[in-house]
Amino acid sequence: xxxxxLVAFDGSEGSRxxxxxxxxxxxAFDAELHSISVEVDLPQYVATVGEFDEVKRQxxxxxxxxxxxxxxxxxxxxxxxxxxxxxxxxxxxxxxFCKQGRFDLLVTGFTGHSRIYERIWGGVSxxxxxxxxxxxxxxx
Amino acid sequence: xLKKILVGLDGSKHSFKALEEALVLAVLxxxxxxxxxxxxxxxxxxxxxxxxxxxxxxxxxxxxxIAKAEKMAADRGVQLKAHVLVGHEVKTIVxxxxxxxxxxxxxxxxxxxxxxxxxMGGTCQSLVRLAPCTVLVVK
Numbered sequence: 001x002x003x004x005x006l007v008a009f010d011g012s013e014g015s016r017x018x019x020x021x022x023x024x025x026x027x028a029f030d031a032e033l034h035s036i037s038v039e040v041d042l043p044q045y046v047a048t049v050g051e052f053d054e055v056k057r058q059x060x061x062x063x064x065x066x067x068x069x070x071x072x073x074x075x076x077x078x079x080x081x082x083x084x085x086x087x088x089x090x091x092x093x094x095x096x097f098c099k100q101g102r103f104d105l106l107v108t109g110f111t112g113h114s115r116i117y118e119r120i121w122g123g124v125s126x127x128x129x130x131x132x133x134x135x136x137x138x139x140x
Numbered sequence: 141x142l143k144k145i146l147v148g149l150d151g152s153k154h155s156f157k158a159l160e161e162a163l164v165l166a167v168l169x170x171x172x173x174x175x176x177x178x179x180x181x182x183x184x185x186x187x188x189x190x191x192x193x194x195x196x197x198x199x200x201x202x203x204x205x206i207a208k209a210e211k212m213a214a215d216r217g218v219q220l221k222a223h224v225l226v227g228h229e230v231k232t233i234v235x236x237x238x239x240x241x242x243x244x245x246x247x248x249x250x251x252x253x254x255x256x257x258x259x260m261g262g263t264c265q266s267l268v269r270l271a272p273c274t275v276l277v278v279k
C-alpha cells in the first residue's frame with residue numbers, strides 16, 4: 001500500500017518515536033524510506049555574511065548528527081534510509097517536499113500545545129495533517 | 141507492532157478510504173479492525189418523537205454503512221467489529237479510544253476552508269489533537 005514513506009525528523013523525542021514507527025512500516029511494506037529535517041531558524045538579518053555562515057555551519061553539524069542517527073536506526077532494522085535537510089518553514093518545506101517526491105505516507109511526531117496557542121499558530125503536526133498531499137500518521 | 145485498530149466510520153467516502161487502509165494494516169499485523177460510528181441526536185427536540193425518529197433514521201443509515209464495511213473486511217479476510225454510539229463525534233471517539241485502549245485511530249480527511257477550520261476546527265483535526273493514541277489521517 002505504501003511505496004514511499006517520509007518521516008519528519010527534528011531530533012525531538014516525538015520525532016524519534018515517529019522515526020521508529022516509520023522504520024517498522026517501511027520494513028512491513030518494503031517501502032522506500034526518507035527522512036526530512038528542516039533548518040528553521042537561520043538568521044534573516046545579519047550584519048556580515050560571516051555571521052550567517054557561522055550559524056549555518058553550526059546547524060549543519062547538528063543535522064549531520066541527526067542524519068547519522070536516523071540512518072543508523074533504520075539500518076539496525078535492516079531498512080535503508082535516505083536523509084534530507086532543507087531550509088525554510090517547517091510545514092511549508094515538508095509539504096512541498098512531500099509533493100515533489102510523490103510520497104504516499106508522512107510520519108510525524110506530536111507535541112501538544114494549549115488551545116489558545118493552537119488557535120493562533122496551529123501545531124506543526126496539525127498543519128501537516130491539513131496541508132499534506134498524502135496520508136499522515138501522527139505518532140503519540 | 142499494532143494490536144488494536146479503530147476506524148472512524150461515518151459513511152462518508154473519506155471514511156471508507158480510511159477503512160481500506162486500516163484493513164491493509166490489519167492484514168499485515170494479523171489483527172481485527174473495529175469501527176466506530178457516532179450518532180448525533182437532536183439536542184433541542186420539540187417532542188420525544190423527534191429524537192426517536194432521528195435515531196431510527198441514523199440506525200438505518202449506519203446499518204447500510206456497516207454492512208458495506210463488513211463486506212470490505214470479509215473480502216480481505218479481516219474480522220470486523222462495528223460499534224455505534226450516541227453523542228458528540230470527537231468526544232465520543234476520544235473517550236472510546238481511552239476506555240478500550242486502542243493503539244491506532246484511523247480517520248478520513250475532509251478539507252474545509254482556512255477560516256472554517258480556524259473557527260470550528262475539523263473533526264479530524266480535533267481527533268489528531270485529543271486522541272490518546274497514534275492517529276492516521278487518510279487522504
